[in-house]
Amino acid sequence: MTNKTLLAPYSSAALGSLPNRIVMAPMSRHRATEDGTPLPVVADHYAQRASAGLIVTEGIWPSSRGQSGWRFPGLETAAHIAGWRRVTDAVHAAGGRIYAQLMHGGRHGHPLSRIDGDVPAAPSAVLVDPGRVHVRDGAKADPVTPREMTVEEIHTAVRDFADAARNAIEAGFDGVELHGANSYLIHQFLADNSNLRDDAYGRGSVADRIRFAVEVVRAVADAIGAGRLGLRLSPGNPQFGMAEADPGPVYRALLDEVDPLGLAYLHLTGNDRYPALADLRPHWHGTLIANVGENGDPTTREAGEAVLASGIADLVSYGRAFISNPDLPERFAAGAPLQEIDPAHLYTHGAEGYTDYPSLKELKELKDREGLLVTAGQTSTRT
Ligand SMILES: Cc1cc2nc3c(=O)[nH]c(=O)nc-3n(C[C@H](O)[C@H](O)[C@H](O)COP(=O)(O)O)c2cc1C
Numbered sequence: 001m002t003n004k005t006l007l008a009p010y011s012s013a014a015l016g017s018l019p020n021r022i023v024m025a026p027m028s029r030h031r032a033t034e035d036g037t038p039l040p041v042v043a044d045h046y047a048q049r050a051s052a053g054l055i056v057t058e059g060i061w062p063s064s065r066g067q068s069g070w071r072f073p074g075l076e077t078a079a080h081i082a083g084w085r086r087v088t089d090a091v092h093a094a095g096g097r098i099y100a101q102l103m104h105g106g107r108h109g110h111p112l113s114r115i116d117g118d119v120p121a122a123p124s125a126v127l128v129d130p131g132r133v134h135v136r137d138g139a140k141a142d143p144v145t146p147r148e149m150t151v152e153e154i155h156t157a158v159r160d161f162a163d164a165a166r167n168a169i170e171a172g173f174d175g176v177e178l179h180g181a182n183s184y185l186i187h188q189f190l191a192d193n194s195n196l197r198d199d200a201y202g203r204g205s206v207a208d209r210i211r212f213a214v215e216v217v218r219a220v221a222d223a224i225g226a227g228r229l230g231l232r233l234s235p236g237n238p239q240f241g242m243a244e245a246d247p248g249p250v251y252r253a254l255l256d257e258v259d260p261l262g263l264a265y266l267h268l269t270g271n272d273r274y275p276a277l278a279d280l281r282p283h284w285h286g287t288l289i290a291n292v293g294e295n296g297d298p299t300t301r302e303a304g305e306a307v308l309a310s311g312i313a314d315l316v317s318y319g320r321a322f323i324s325n326p327d328l329p330e331r332f333a334a335g336a337p338l339q340e341i342d343p344a345h346l347y348t349h350g351a352e353g354y355t356d357y358p359s360l361k362e363l364k365e366l367k368d369r370e371g372l373l374v375t376a377g378q379t380s381t382r383t
Contacts, residue, residue, distance in 0.1 A: 004308040006301065007333055010053060010315060012287050014175075014227040014264035018053035018097070018315070020329050021308060023267075023289050025319035026101040026177065026232070028058040028072060029354060030134070030347045035115065036061065036074030037083040043090040044355045048326035050096025053315060056177050056230075056267070057087075059103025059184070062164030065121070066157070066185065068105020069134035070113040071349060075100060075164040081171045088172030099175045099230060099264075100168040102161055102220075106185030107146040107194065108240070112136050121153055122146035123188050123195040123202075123212075129241040134347065154201055154212060157185065161216045162223040169224050175264055176224060178216060181234035182269075183242045186213050190250055193243040210254040217258045230289075231258065232267040236274035247274045255283035265289050267317060277312050289315040301332055327359040336360055 004021075011017040031039045046055055061067040061074045074080045084100070091098045107128050109120030112135035125148045132140040149157070165176045180186035188194040189212040195203055201211050221229050233254075235247035244250070255266070265287040270277045277290055290313035293299035298320035307313045318328060323346075324339040325331050331338060345353020358366065 004311070004314075006304050006308065006316060007329065010287075012264075012314075014262075015054065015097070015287065019051070020053045021315045022053050022304070022329050022332070023315050023317040024049050024052040024055040024322045024328075025291055025293075025317035026056045026058055026103075026179070027319050027323065028069065028103075028347075030069065030071045031349055031354060032071050032073035032083075034071060035079065036064075036067070036072065036076070037079045038073045038087055039083075039349070040086065041351050041355055042073075042083075043087045044351075046087055046098060047090035047094045047096070048355060048359070049322055049328075050091050050094035051327055051329045052096065052322070053329075055091060055096055055098040056232075056317070057098065057100050059101050059179050060164070060168075062102050062104055063160040064115045065118075066104030066106070066109070066160060067114045067116075068103065068108035068110075068120075068184070070136045070138075072103075072113075072134075075102070075167045075171070081167050084168070084171035084173070088174075092172070097174045099177045100171070100173045101177045101179050101232070102164050102168070103179035104157060104161065104185035106188045107143070108133060108184065109146070110135050110141060110144055112139075112141055119144055120146045121149045122185070123197055124148050126194050126196065128183075131240040138347070148197070151199065151201070158212070158215050158219045162219040165220045165224045165229070169228070175228035175230060176220060177230040177232055177267060178220060179232055180213055181232045181267075182237055183240040186216060187234070187237075187242065189213060190254070191242045191244045193241070206249055206253045209250055210257065213254055214257045217261065217263070221261050221263070226261045226263050229263050230265040230267055231263060232269075233276075234269035234271070234291075235276040235280070237269060237271055238273070244274075247276070248279055251276065251280055252283050255280055259284055259286070262286065265315070267291065269293075277307070281312050287314045289313065289317050291317045291319070293319060324357050326357055327361070330360055334360060 107122035304316035
Protein backbone atom coordinates (compact mmCIF):
# COMPACT_ATOMS: atom_id res chain seq x y z
CA MET A 1 0.00 0.00 0.00
CA THR A 2 1.27 3.51 -0.79
CA ASN A 3 2.44 5.53 2.16
CA LYS A 4 0.32 8.67 1.79
CA THR A 5 2.19 11.22 3.85
CA LEU A 6 3.68 14.57 2.88
CA LEU A 7 7.24 13.33 3.03
CA ALA A 8 6.62 10.09 1.11
CA PRO A 9 7.63 10.02 -2.57
CA TYR A 10 5.05 10.02 -5.34
CA SER A 11 5.28 8.98 -8.94
CA SER A 12 3.04 9.01 -11.98
CA ALA A 13 3.65 8.47 -15.68
CA ALA A 14 3.19 12.20 -16.35
CA LEU A 15 5.02 13.73 -13.40
CA GLY A 16 7.75 11.11 -13.02
CA SER A 17 9.21 10.56 -9.54
CA LEU A 18 8.67 13.27 -6.97
CA PRO A 19 10.71 13.09 -3.74
CA ASN A 20 7.73 14.21 -1.63
CA ARG A 21 4.05 15.15 -1.95
CA ILE A 22 4.51 18.84 -1.17
CA VAL A 23 3.72 21.18 -4.07
CA MET A 24 4.57 24.87 -4.04
CA ALA A 25 1.30 26.64 -4.95
CA PRO A 26 1.29 29.41 -7.56
CA MET A 27 1.81 32.86 -6.04
CA SER A 28 2.00 36.20 -7.86
CA ARG A 29 4.88 38.28 -6.51
CA HIS A 30 5.29 41.04 -9.14
CA ARG A 31 9.03 40.47 -9.73
CA ALA A 32 9.03 41.15 -13.48
CA THR A 33 10.25 44.06 -15.59
CA GLU A 34 7.66 46.44 -16.96
CA ASP A 35 7.55 44.40 -20.18
CA GLY A 36 6.85 41.18 -18.24
CA THR A 37 10.29 39.51 -18.21
CA PRO A 38 11.05 37.78 -14.90
CA LEU A 39 13.85 39.54 -13.00
CA PRO A 40 17.07 37.54 -12.28
CA VAL A 41 15.97 37.27 -8.62
CA VAL A 42 13.02 35.08 -9.72
CA ALA A 43 15.48 32.31 -10.64
CA ASP A 44 17.02 32.48 -7.15
CA HIS A 45 13.58 32.45 -5.52
CA TYR A 46 12.39 29.29 -7.24
CA ALA A 47 15.78 27.53 -7.03
CA GLN A 48 15.71 28.06 -3.24
CA ARG A 49 12.40 26.16 -3.21
CA ALA A 50 13.54 23.26 -5.44
CA SER A 51 13.10 20.66 -2.70
CA ALA A 52 9.33 20.86 -3.25
CA GLY A 53 7.95 17.77 -4.97
CA LEU A 54 6.75 20.18 -7.67
CA ILE A 55 6.81 23.97 -8.05
CA VAL A 56 3.98 25.79 -9.82
CA THR A 57 4.97 29.34 -10.74
CA GLU A 58 3.00 32.48 -10.13
CA GLY A 59 0.28 33.28 -12.69
CA ILE A 60 1.86 34.25 -16.04
CA TRP A 61 -0.07 36.06 -18.77
CA PRO A 62 -0.27 34.16 -22.05
CA SER A 63 -0.53 37.38 -24.07
CA SER A 64 -0.68 41.06 -23.16
CA ARG A 65 -4.46 40.79 -23.72
CA GLY A 66 -4.56 38.69 -20.56
CA GLN A 67 -2.28 40.85 -18.39
CA SER A 68 -3.97 41.41 -15.06
CA GLY A 69 -1.38 43.32 -13.09
CA TRP A 70 1.56 45.66 -13.53
CA ARG A 71 4.93 43.86 -13.39
CA PHE A 72 3.26 40.46 -13.60
CA PRO A 73 5.34 38.20 -15.87
CA GLY A 74 4.37 37.03 -19.36
CA LEU A 75 5.17 34.13 -21.70
CA GLU A 76 4.64 35.82 -25.04
CA THR A 77 7.92 37.25 -26.30
CA ALA A 78 11.47 35.99 -26.91
CA ALA A 79 12.62 38.05 -23.91
CA HIS A 80 10.04 36.35 -21.68
CA ILE A 81 11.15 32.90 -22.88
CA ALA A 82 14.82 33.76 -22.24
CA GLY A 83 13.94 35.11 -18.78
CA TRP A 84 12.02 31.97 -17.84
CA ARG A 85 14.81 29.78 -19.26
CA ARG A 86 17.10 31.20 -16.55
CA VAL A 87 14.49 30.19 -13.97
CA THR A 88 13.92 26.64 -15.22
CA ASP A 89 17.68 26.05 -15.58
CA ALA A 90 18.25 27.19 -11.99
CA VAL A 91 15.45 24.99 -10.62
CA HIS A 92 16.59 21.94 -12.59
CA ALA A 93 20.23 22.49 -11.52
CA ALA A 94 18.97 22.48 -7.92
CA GLY A 95 17.18 19.15 -8.55
CA GLY A 96 13.60 20.49 -8.82
CA ARG A 97 10.65 20.30 -11.18
CA ILE A 98 8.64 23.34 -12.29
CA TYR A 99 5.33 24.00 -14.09
CA ALA A 100 4.31 27.43 -15.43
CA GLN A 101 0.87 28.66 -14.41
CA LEU A 102 -0.87 30.38 -17.33
CA MET A 103 -3.22 33.05 -16.01
CA HIS A 104 -5.41 35.17 -18.29
CA GLY A 105 -6.85 37.98 -16.18
CA GLY A 106 -10.03 38.72 -18.13
CA ARG A 107 -11.86 41.42 -16.20
CA HIS A 108 -8.97 41.82 -13.73
CA GLY A 109 -7.04 43.73 -16.39
CA HIS A 110 -6.90 47.51 -16.28
CA PRO A 111 -5.74 50.15 -18.79
CA LEU A 112 -3.21 51.29 -16.17
CA SER A 113 -1.79 47.80 -15.67
CA ARG A 114 -1.70 46.57 -19.25
CA ILE A 115 1.25 47.24 -21.50
CA ASP A 116 -1.18 47.90 -24.38
CA GLY A 117 -3.28 50.28 -22.23
CA ASP A 118 -6.55 48.68 -23.41
CA VAL A 119 -9.75 48.13 -21.48
CA PRO A 120 -9.88 44.39 -20.63
CA ALA A 121 -12.28 41.98 -22.28
CA ALA A 122 -14.23 39.34 -20.33
CA PRO A 123 -17.14 36.95 -20.91
CA SER A 124 -19.58 39.74 -20.03
CA ALA A 125 -19.40 43.46 -19.30
CA VAL A 126 -19.60 42.94 -15.54
CA LEU A 127 -17.53 44.94 -13.08
CA VAL A 128 -15.35 43.08 -10.56
CA ASP A 129 -17.09 43.55 -7.24
CA PRO A 130 -15.50 44.00 -4.82
CA GLY A 131 -11.85 44.36 -5.65
CA ARG A 132 -9.04 46.77 -6.35
CA VAL A 133 -6.59 46.12 -9.15
CA HIS A 134 -2.78 46.29 -9.07
CA VAL A 135 -1.73 49.01 -11.52
CA ARG A 136 1.42 50.93 -12.47
CA ASP A 137 3.99 52.00 -9.90
CA GLY A 138 2.72 49.82 -7.07
CA ALA A 139 -0.64 51.64 -6.94
CA LYS A 140 -4.09 50.09 -6.76
CA ALA A 141 -7.08 51.42 -8.66
CA ASP A 142 -10.80 50.83 -8.88
CA PRO A 143 -11.56 48.22 -11.51
CA VAL A 144 -12.97 49.18 -14.89
CA THR A 145 -15.99 47.55 -16.49
CA PRO A 146 -14.67 45.10 -19.10
CA ARG A 147 -15.88 44.81 -22.69
CA GLU A 148 -17.81 41.68 -23.61
CA MET A 149 -15.55 39.39 -25.66
CA THR A 150 -16.59 38.68 -29.23
CA VAL A 151 -16.58 35.05 -30.35
CA GLU A 152 -13.47 35.88 -32.41
CA GLU A 153 -11.76 37.17 -29.25
CA ILE A 154 -12.70 33.97 -27.42
CA HIS A 155 -11.02 31.94 -30.14
CA THR A 156 -7.98 34.23 -29.91
CA ALA A 157 -7.78 33.67 -26.16
CA VAL A 158 -7.81 29.89 -26.71
CA ARG A 159 -4.95 30.26 -29.21
CA ASP A 160 -3.05 32.56 -26.82
CA PHE A 161 -3.10 29.84 -24.16
CA ALA A 162 -1.81 27.24 -26.63
CA ASP A 163 0.93 29.55 -27.95
CA ALA A 164 2.06 30.44 -24.43
CA ALA A 165 2.13 26.75 -23.49
CA ARG A 166 4.48 26.09 -26.42
CA ASN A 167 6.61 29.00 -25.23
CA ALA A 168 6.67 27.49 -21.74
CA ILE A 169 8.06 24.23 -23.08
CA GLU A 170 10.63 26.18 -25.13
CA ALA A 171 11.60 27.96 -21.91
CA GLY A 172 12.33 24.59 -20.28
CA PHE A 173 9.28 24.15 -18.06
CA ASP A 174 8.31 20.58 -17.23
CA GLY A 175 4.69 21.46 -17.93
CA VAL A 176 1.95 24.03 -17.71
CA GLU A 177 -0.90 24.61 -15.26
CA LEU A 178 -4.01 26.38 -16.55
CA HIS A 179 -5.39 28.84 -14.01
CA GLY A 180 -9.09 28.02 -14.00
CA ALA A 181 -9.51 29.20 -10.40
CA ASN A 182 -9.79 32.25 -8.14
CA SER A 183 -11.79 34.54 -10.47
CA TYR A 184 -9.49 34.70 -13.52
CA LEU A 185 -10.72 34.35 -17.11
CA ILE A 186 -11.50 30.63 -17.22
CA HIS A 187 -13.33 30.91 -13.90
CA GLN A 188 -15.19 33.97 -15.22
CA PHE A 189 -16.71 31.77 -17.93
CA LEU A 190 -17.69 29.10 -15.37
CA ALA A 191 -19.30 31.32 -12.71
CA ASP A 192 -22.89 32.58 -12.65
CA ASN A 193 -22.46 36.31 -12.16
CA SER A 194 -19.51 36.91 -14.50
CA ASN A 195 -20.92 35.05 -17.52
CA LEU A 196 -24.27 36.44 -18.68
CA ARG A 197 -23.76 35.49 -22.34
CA ASP A 198 -26.55 33.93 -24.37
CA ASP A 199 -24.37 32.33 -27.06
CA ALA A 200 -22.57 28.96 -27.19
CA TYR A 201 -20.16 30.09 -24.42
CA GLY A 202 -22.85 31.39 -22.08
CA ARG A 203 -25.39 30.62 -19.43
CA GLY A 204 -27.90 28.71 -21.57
CA SER A 205 -26.67 25.27 -20.47
CA VAL A 206 -23.88 23.62 -18.50
CA ALA A 207 -22.33 22.51 -21.81
CA ASP A 208 -22.15 26.15 -22.91
CA ARG A 209 -20.79 27.41 -19.58
CA ILE A 210 -17.89 24.91 -19.60
CA ARG A 211 -17.17 25.26 -23.36
CA PHE A 212 -14.35 27.83 -23.04
CA ALA A 213 -12.57 25.83 -20.32
CA VAL A 214 -12.83 22.62 -22.34
CA GLU A 215 -11.59 24.31 -25.52
CA VAL A 216 -8.57 25.77 -23.71
CA VAL A 217 -7.69 22.43 -22.12
CA ARG A 218 -7.99 20.63 -25.49
CA ALA A 219 -5.97 23.27 -27.34
CA VAL A 220 -3.15 23.23 -24.80
CA ALA A 221 -3.16 19.42 -24.61
CA ASP A 222 -2.87 19.36 -28.43
CA ALA A 223 -0.05 21.90 -28.30
CA ILE A 224 2.21 20.31 -25.66
CA GLY A 225 0.69 16.92 -24.78
CA ALA A 226 -1.90 16.19 -22.08
CA GLY A 227 0.80 14.64 -19.88
CA ARG A 228 2.43 18.04 -19.47
CA LEU A 229 -0.76 19.84 -18.55
CA GLY A 230 -2.39 20.49 -15.17
CA LEU A 231 -5.65 22.30 -14.48
CA ARG A 232 -6.42 24.42 -11.42
CA LEU A 233 -10.03 24.91 -10.29
CA SER A 234 -11.64 26.47 -7.20
CA PRO A 235 -15.36 25.67 -7.45
CA GLY A 236 -17.54 28.03 -5.45
CA ASN A 237 -14.65 30.30 -4.43
CA PRO A 238 -16.28 33.74 -3.90
CA GLN A 239 -12.97 35.63 -4.24
CA PHE A 240 -13.29 39.01 -6.02
CA GLY A 241 -17.07 38.87 -6.02
CA MET A 242 -17.53 35.55 -7.88
CA ALA A 243 -20.86 33.79 -7.35
CA GLU A 244 -21.63 30.15 -8.13
CA ALA A 245 -24.97 29.10 -6.67
CA ASP A 246 -24.60 25.40 -7.51
CA PRO A 247 -21.04 24.51 -8.58
CA GLY A 248 -21.53 20.72 -8.53
CA PRO A 249 -23.20 20.16 -11.92
CA VAL A 250 -20.87 22.61 -13.71
CA TYR A 251 -17.60 21.19 -12.37
CA ARG A 252 -18.69 17.56 -12.57
CA ALA A 253 -19.52 18.10 -16.26
CA LEU A 254 -16.20 19.87 -16.86
CA LEU A 255 -14.20 17.06 -15.27
CA ASP A 256 -16.17 14.40 -17.14
CA GLU A 257 -15.05 16.15 -20.37
CA VAL A 258 -11.37 16.58 -19.52
CA ASP A 259 -10.67 13.54 -17.31
CA PRO A 260 -10.40 11.14 -20.31
CA LEU A 261 -7.66 13.32 -21.86
CA GLY A 262 -5.16 12.07 -19.24
CA LEU A 263 -3.82 15.37 -17.89
CA ALA A 264 -0.80 15.42 -15.56
CA TYR A 265 -3.01 16.56 -12.66
CA LEU A 266 -6.01 18.41 -11.33
CA HIS A 267 -5.19 21.09 -8.72
CA LEU A 268 -8.34 21.58 -6.68
CA THR A 269 -9.16 24.06 -3.94
CA GLY A 270 -11.85 23.30 -1.42
CA ASN A 271 -13.79 25.81 0.66
CA ASP A 272 -16.44 25.90 3.35
CA ARG A 273 -19.37 26.40 0.97
CA TYR A 274 -18.94 23.52 -1.45
CA PRO A 275 -17.04 20.30 -0.64
CA ALA A 276 -15.23 20.26 -3.98
CA LEU A 277 -12.59 17.72 -3.01
CA ALA A 278 -15.02 15.02 -1.89
CA ASP A 279 -17.65 15.75 -4.54
CA LEU A 280 -15.31 15.86 -7.52
CA ARG A 281 -12.80 13.10 -6.68
CA PRO A 282 -15.02 10.40 -8.25
CA HIS A 283 -14.92 12.42 -11.50
CA TRP A 284 -11.11 12.51 -11.65
CA HIS A 285 -9.00 9.41 -12.23
CA GLY A 286 -5.59 11.02 -12.41
CA THR A 287 -3.32 12.76 -9.93
CA LEU A 288 -5.11 15.17 -7.63
CA ILE A 289 -3.34 18.06 -5.87
CA ALA A 290 -5.42 19.49 -3.03
CA ASN A 291 -5.18 23.02 -1.73
CA VAL A 292 -6.94 23.38 1.58
CA GLY A 293 -5.96 26.91 2.55
CA GLU A 294 -8.57 29.27 1.11
CA ASN A 295 -10.49 29.61 4.34
CA GLY A 296 -8.20 32.06 6.13
CA ASP A 297 -5.07 30.73 7.75
CA PRO A 298 -2.13 29.29 5.80
CA THR A 299 -2.32 25.54 5.25
CA THR A 300 -0.80 23.63 8.16
CA ARG A 301 1.20 20.44 8.10
CA GLU A 302 -1.68 18.67 9.91
CA ALA A 303 -4.27 19.79 7.33
CA GLY A 304 -2.04 18.50 4.55
CA GLU A 305 -1.45 15.14 6.23
CA ALA A 306 -5.20 14.81 6.87
CA VAL A 307 -6.22 15.31 3.23
CA LEU A 308 -3.59 12.79 2.12
CA ALA A 309 -4.66 10.26 4.77
CA SER A 310 -8.31 10.65 3.70
CA GLY A 311 -7.31 9.18 0.35
CA ILE A 312 -8.81 12.09 -1.62
CA ALA A 313 -5.56 13.78 -2.63
CA ASP A 314 -2.24 12.49 -3.93
CA LEU A 315 -0.33 15.73 -3.36
CA VAL A 316 -0.92 18.89 -1.31
CA SER A 317 -0.05 22.44 -2.33
CA TYR A 318 1.33 25.00 0.09
CA GLY A 319 1.31 28.70 -0.68
CA ARG A 320 2.11 31.10 2.14
CA ALA A 321 4.23 28.59 4.07
CA PHE A 322 6.56 28.37 1.06
CA ILE A 323 6.99 32.15 0.86
CA SER A 324 8.71 32.32 4.25
CA ASN A 325 10.13 28.77 4.38
CA PRO A 326 12.10 28.04 1.22
CA ASP A 327 13.02 24.60 2.57
CA LEU A 328 9.51 23.65 3.70
CA PRO A 329 9.97 19.85 3.21
CA GLU A 330 13.18 19.91 5.28
CA ARG A 331 11.40 21.89 8.01
CA PHE A 332 8.55 19.39 8.11
CA ALA A 333 11.08 16.54 8.26
CA ALA A 334 12.97 18.18 11.13
CA GLY A 335 9.79 19.20 12.98
CA ALA A 336 11.23 22.73 12.94
CA PRO A 337 9.08 25.82 13.54
CA LEU A 338 7.91 27.76 10.49
CA GLN A 339 9.00 31.34 9.82
CA GLU A 340 6.37 34.06 9.44
CA ILE A 341 5.69 36.01 6.23
CA ASP A 342 6.79 39.62 5.90
CA PRO A 343 3.54 41.08 4.44
CA ALA A 344 5.11 44.43 3.53
CA HIS A 345 7.21 42.83 0.77
CA LEU A 346 4.72 40.45 -0.82
CA TYR A 347 4.20 42.64 -3.88
CA THR A 348 7.36 44.74 -4.08
CA HIS A 349 9.91 44.15 -6.82
CA GLY A 350 13.20 43.28 -5.12
CA ALA A 351 14.99 40.56 -3.16
CA GLU A 352 13.76 41.80 0.22
CA GLY A 353 10.98 39.58 1.52
CA TYR A 354 11.54 37.33 -1.50
CA THR A 355 14.91 35.58 -1.46
CA ASP A 356 16.13 36.53 2.01
CA TYR A 357 14.16 34.03 4.10
CA PRO A 358 16.87 31.72 5.50
CA SER A 359 16.78 27.94 5.21
CA LEU A 360 17.45 25.80 8.29
CA LYS A 361 20.95 25.14 6.95
CA GLU A 362 21.66 28.85 6.55
CA LEU A 363 20.31 29.55 10.04
CA LYS A 364 22.64 26.94 11.48
CA GLU A 365 25.63 28.37 9.60
CA LEU A 366 24.71 31.81 10.91
CA LYS A 367 24.49 30.54 14.49
CA ASP A 368 27.81 28.69 14.14
CA ARG A 369 29.47 31.87 12.83
CA GLU A 370 28.01 33.93 15.68
CA GLY A 371 29.26 31.27 18.12
CA LEU A 372 32.75 31.53 16.63
CA LEU A 373 32.68 35.33 16.92
CA VAL A 374 31.61 35.12 20.56
CA THR A 375 34.35 32.56 21.26
CA ALA A 376 36.94 34.74 19.49
CA GLY A 377 35.75 37.78 21.50
CA GLN A 378 36.04 35.86 24.80
CA THR A 379 39.53 34.66 23.90
CA SER A 380 40.77 38.15 23.11
CA THR A 381 39.31 39.55 26.37
CA ARG A 382 41.22 36.96 28.36
CA THR A 383 44.63 37.68 26.78
C1 LIG B 1 0.78 36.35 -2.36
C2 LIG B 1 -0.15 35.35 -3.00
C3 LIG B 1 -0.27 35.32 -4.39
C4 LIG B 1 -1.10 34.36 -5.00
N1 LIG B 1 -1.12 34.29 -6.38
C5 LIG B 1 -1.77 33.25 -6.98
C6 LIG B 1 -1.63 33.04 -8.38
O1 LIG B 1 -0.92 33.77 -9.10
N2 LIG B 1 -2.30 31.98 -8.91
C7 LIG B 1 -3.08 31.15 -8.16
O2 LIG B 1 -3.65 30.19 -8.70
N3 LIG B 1 -3.21 31.32 -6.83
C8 LIG B 1 -2.55 32.33 -6.22
N4 LIG B 1 -2.61 32.44 -4.84
C9 LIG B 1 -3.34 31.44 -4.03
C10 LIG B 1 -2.37 30.34 -3.54
O3 LIG B 1 -1.94 29.53 -4.64
C11 LIG B 1 -3.03 29.40 -2.48
O4 LIG B 1 -4.15 28.80 -3.05
C12 LIG B 1 -3.44 30.15 -1.23
O5 LIG B 1 -2.37 30.95 -0.74
C13 LIG B 1 -3.92 29.20 -0.13
O6 LIG B 1 -2.89 28.27 0.22
P1 LIG B 1 -2.02 28.46 1.58
O7 LIG B 1 -2.98 28.40 2.73
O8 LIG B 1 -1.07 27.32 1.61
O9 LIG B 1 -1.35 29.79 1.50
C14 LIG B 1 -1.84 33.43 -4.22
C15 LIG B 1 -1.73 33.49 -2.82
C16 LIG B 1 -0.90 34.42 -2.21
C17 LIG B 1 -0.77 34.43 -0.70
